[in-house]
Amino acid sequence: MPVIVLVGAQWGDEGKGKATDLLGDRLDYVVKFNGGNNAGHTVVIEGEKYALHLLPSGILSPGVVPVIGNGVVIDLNVLFQEIDGLESRGIDTSRLRISANAHVIPSYNRSLDKVSERYLGARRIGTTGRGIGPTYADKMNRVGVRVQDLFDESILRQKVEAALSFKNQVLSKIYNRQAVKVDEVVNELLSYVERLRPYVGDTALELSEALDEGKVVLCEAGQATLLDVDHGTYPFVTSSNATAGGACTGSGIPPTRIDRVVAVLKAFTSRVGEGPFPTELHDKFGDHLREVGQEYGTTTGRPRRIGWLDLVMARYAQRINGVTDFVLTKLDNYDDLDEIPVCVAYEVNGVRHDEMPISQTDFHHAIPIFETMPGWKQSIMGARSFDDLPKEAQDFVVFVEERIRARISVVGVGPARDQVIERHSVLSGA
DSSP: OOEEEEESSSSSOOOOHHHHHGGGGOEEEEEEEEBEEEEEEEETTTEEEEEEESEEEEGSSSEEEEEEOTTTTEEEHHHHHHHHHTTTOOOOOOOOEEOOOOOOOHHHHHHHOOOOOOGGGOOOOOOOOHHHHHHHHHHHTEEEEEOGGGGGGHHHHHHHHHHHHHHHIIIISSOOOOOOOOHHHHHHHHHHHHGGGGGEOOOOHHHHHHHHHTTEEEEEOOOOOGGGGGTTSSSOOOOSSSSHHHHHHHOOOOOGEEEEEEEEEEEEEEESSOOTTBBBBEEEEEEEHHHTTTTTTTOOOBBOOOOBBHHHHHHHHHHHHOOSSEEEEEEEEEETEEEEEEEEEETTTTESSSSOOOHHHHHHHHHEEEEEOOOSSSTTTTTOOOGOOOGGHHHHHHHHHHHTTTTEEEEEOSSSOOOOEEESSSTOOO
């Protein structure tokens, strides 16, 4: 049975949680393979809104096994706050599985993240200050703390001591902050051990066995393509691989078992944080789309920067991820507009670019080239088939589909679970 990889095609907040929830009753496992609690999914089920930051969206689907893969960095306090919040609302979280190889976020990395971002001033990246970047840096420097280390106090202490021997120098001598005590960090991490133990295992082995048994697995990315540390708009990116390739390294599933790659594309563009944004709006249209779409960060609450749909970025996402199917979300946010500009190319120093510029400088100076589509001036939130859409909305979908080099299989026409149009089956490819 297939492995489906689900990624964001823009800078995040495209509606990946809705896409996962849509497939929920056809999935057996949902794996989060990258990121930490710097990403958020908002899912609406029967009028109830659930904001997930660290847990996979599959936690909300009965019968689905949610997995936190080895590529994730885990803030244990946030993990259990989120579990408690769901349990208090009647959601069963006992099925959760956590990779023993996933890294945990120690308190000193949260401190470093916040103080270093302030220190950068105008050169700041726009991180959430949750210790994600420093923890991934520890992983690459081979001084990180993994989930499995919490079950051996001697190893845990050795790792924390090794990390703090350097980090305390940075905190005290560069940032003029108080040094962190080893015992405080070790004791905090050990306090989670007994509660953590039932969830932890060899998730790569469990997923391999599940696939051998014919189970369907969805690998769900945090963040999105343009935030990928290798393929995004560097340096204004996250610290992990949010593209389809990251699904393999972050879960232990080999690439030969991936059957489909689904990318979620919002009908306009948004981003949180710093960095260039060619189609960004600073006018009434940007304000309208932000308010209609409730474009505020699930994790931070920050108002998102808003821009018109950028098909140069969408084509790039298709190519980098090998997208087989797109999910186009929030088409209904255009219901009140007379016309809809869509970016089809960039102009950089008088030269047209139909593909993403190779350099950060060129992308920073890119001027969007627009084609304008007519609006439909009516609500499409009740549409449940493609034929239910007004002709102008159908034309918009076809226009986008023809230019992003992969089919649009699902169209979102509202925030609720059932406000979708399925044009093709993502699971079967038909």
